[in-house]
Amino acid sequence: MSFDLAVWFESGRVSVAEATRTYERLCEGDLAGAGVVANEAVAAFHRELAARFPDLSEAEGDDVRVEASPWAAGLDVSAAHVIMPISWSRADGTAPEVLALAGRHGLVCLDPQAQVLHRPPAQRGADGLSLRPCVGLTVEDADPEVIDRAVRRLSAENWFLILERRSGHFLQVGHGPNAGLAADGFAVEHREGSMERHYRCVVSGRGEVAALVADYAAGADTWSVDVQWTGLF
Structure with missing residues (x-):
């Protein structure tokens, strides 16, 4: 099991229920149904995230980088969203950094475990x-x-x-x-x-x-x- 967080761009304020429906569609691979759109802020978020926490696929074969990665599995990434499965043992230290990074890039961040939507400062x-x-x-x-x-x-x-x-x-x-x-x-x-x-x-x-x-x-x-x-x- 993992502690998951998902980020994407919303132009306006959405409810937790609306964000949860978006997340469910994203988990199904239905980007069109999710209604998310490509945004440079998502790409910038992912670049900074990968520089801080290497994706397992990119760290494969490098034991030091694998050990440094907090991910329980590979990230689910598109031009419109990023879903991050965090190892439970690393969630306390990693999740706050993900939230702060999402906020700096103006993205919403959903915590589906607690059904909480973290909004960027502008919202x-x-x-x-x-x-x-x-x-x-x-x-x-x-x-x-x-x-x-x-x-x-x-x-x-x-x-x-x-x-x-x-x-x-x-x-x-x-x-x-x-x-x-x-x-x-x-x-x-x-x-x-x-x-x-x-x-x-x-x-x-x-x-x-x-x-x-x-x-x-x-x-x-x-x-x-x-x-x-x-x-x-």
Whole structure:
């Protein structure tokens, strides 16, 4: 198995569902059905990627280059897209570099494992949320459905997430014993500016957590769940 990432060019903002359909067509070899078009940014991305991480086919016979390559198999490349199968053992170090490179070239990058679409800076909102999960890649300008899935995936191992605005305000969730709670407990904290405006509540229902996170992501003035917030400072 491998940890896969796919990049291509989109002229406008597309949804995760639309990007997933594009990816599925690309995996089937149906470029026409995928709707992707050749773009010099894709070629430039691939050149820089190959210079940093050699394709296995190009490194064949060179043990040093093969060892240096993070790929689990050959890349799927056209003038319109690149699909990269990363070895699981190398994913933590390689995937962030791929995301950064895609962003510099103005390309979208789909993580099909987590169903997350990483957009280039030009397609992000003015005050988009940064989502940092305990397990997985940081998502800039995260969509509501991506944020909700991150909440649903909280577990004993994947035990926290942080949502941060460009203003520096944030909301974070901790789950279970790693957060100093019972196995079914969730601690939600949010900070709006100074330390004196840092608050915390503890709830046991995942639905309550999802609602609080959705309220924060939407920029709501009030909370839709009746909880007891306690100031931490």
